[in-house]
Amino acid sequence: MALATAELCDSNAALLGSDLRVLQPIFQVYGQCRAFSGPIVTLKVFEDNVLVRELLETRGDGRVLVIDGGGSLRCALVGGNLGQLAQNMGWAGIIVNGCIRDVDEINSCDIGVRALASHPQKSYKKGLGEKHVPVHMAGTFISNGEWLYADSDGILVSKTELSV
Numbered sequence: 001m002a003l004a005t006a007e008l009c010d011s012n013a014a015l016l017g018s019d020l021r022v023l024q025p026i027f028q029v030y031g032q033c034r035a036f037s038g039p040i041v042t043l044k045v046f047e048d049n050v051l052v053r054e055l056l057e058t059r060g061d062g063r064v065l066v067i068d069g070g071g072s073l074r075c076a077l078v079g080g081n082l083g084q085l086a087q088n089m090g091w092a093g094i095i096v097n098g099c100i101r102d103v104d105e106i107n108s109c110d111i112g113v114r115a116l117a118s119h120p121q122k123s124y125k126k127g128l129g130e131k132h133v134p135v136h137m138a139g140t141f142i143s144n145g146e147w148l149y150a151d152s153d154g155i156l157v158s159k160t161e162l163s164v
Contacts, residue, residue, distance in 0.1 A: 003037065003149060003162065003163070004035075004151055004153070005022075005149050005150070005151050005154050005155070005156050006153050007164045008020075008149055008156055008158075008164060009022070009156070011164045012158075015158070019158060019159040019160065020156060020157075020158045020162070021139075021140040021156065021157045021158075022154060022155070022156055023138035023139065023140060023154065023155040023157065024138040025154055026116060026138055027095065027114035027115060027116060027155065028114065028115055028116065028117060028118075029113075029114060029152070030100060030103060030107055030113040030114070030115060031083065031093070031094075031107060031109050031110075031111045031112045031113035032107065032108070032110045032111070032112075033093065033110060033111055033112035034151060034152055035112070035150065035151035035152070036064065036092045036093040036111070036112035036150055037064070037092065037147065037148060037149040037150065038063045038064045038093070038147070039063050039064070039146070039147055039148075039161075040063070040064050040066050040142060040143070040145065040146045041055060041064070041065050041066065041144060042066050042068070042131070042132055042133060042134065042142060042144045043065060043066070043129060043130070043131055043132075044067075044068045044129055044133055044135050045067065045068070045069055045070075045077065045128065045129035045130075046069065046072060046128070047070075047072050047074060047077075048123055048124045048125065048126050048127070048128050049076075049078065049082070049122075049123040050126065050127040050128075051127065051128075051129040051131060052065070052067060052077055052082060053082060053085070055131065056082055056085045056089060056091065056094075057085065058089065059089055060089045060090035060092065061090055062090065062091075062092045063091060063092060064091070064092050064093045064094070064095065064148045064150075065093070065095070066094075066142055066148065067094065067095065067096045067097065067098065068097045068135035068137050068142075069096055069098025069099075070097065070098065071097050071137070072098045072099070073098070073099055073116065073117055073119065074099075074119070074121070075119055075121045075122060075123045075124070076098075076099045076102075076118070076119045076120070076121065076122060076123060077096055077098045077100065077123050078094060078100045078101075078106070078113070079100065079101045079102040079105070079106075080101075080102030080104075080105025080106055081102075083102070083105060083106040084109055086111050087110050091111060092111065092112065093111055093112035093113060093148070093150060094111065094114075095113075095114045095115075095150070095155065096113070096114065096115035097116065097135075097137040097138065098115065098116060099115055099116060099118055099119035100113060100115040100118055100119075101118055101119055101120055101121070103118045112150055114155065132144040138155070142157050146159055147160065147162065149162065
């Protein structure tokens with residue numbers, strides 16, 4: 001069960017702004033898991049989802065894939081097949097600084113997904129991008145190995161695992 005972001009902010013107030021950051025409220029909520037958390041795996045791509053599939057084909061072990069898609073609203077980086085793959089491989093969630101598609105399929109998956117919007121067009125398949133690199137999105141830097149907490153109130157990123 002995921003910890004409530006409001007409670008995490010209250011009980012870790014001394015960390016806010018440095019070791020604990022709140023992402024700007026720019027993401028739409030998708031997937032069946034409205035609240036999720038886990039260690040972060042970062043990915044930086046632009047309108048190309050080959051590396052997204054590569055990572056989601058690995059064991060998730062409760063991790064959260066954070067995809068910096070450059071904020072592109074011109075195509076989708078995650079669709080229903082990748083949502084199902086993420087669920088099957090044990091990923092807790094996916095954050096997309098970009099778009100998803102196959103919303104009804106993703107909403108039937110038992111994972112948490114946040115994205116800027118939905119878009120019917122699929123992405124390119126060139127295999128370009130970077131794995132496990134710091135990314136900047138929603139007003140903050142996010143590094144591989146940090147912790148992400150998401151629920152209906154918002155999304156937090158912490159340098160370490162938190163408790164209330």
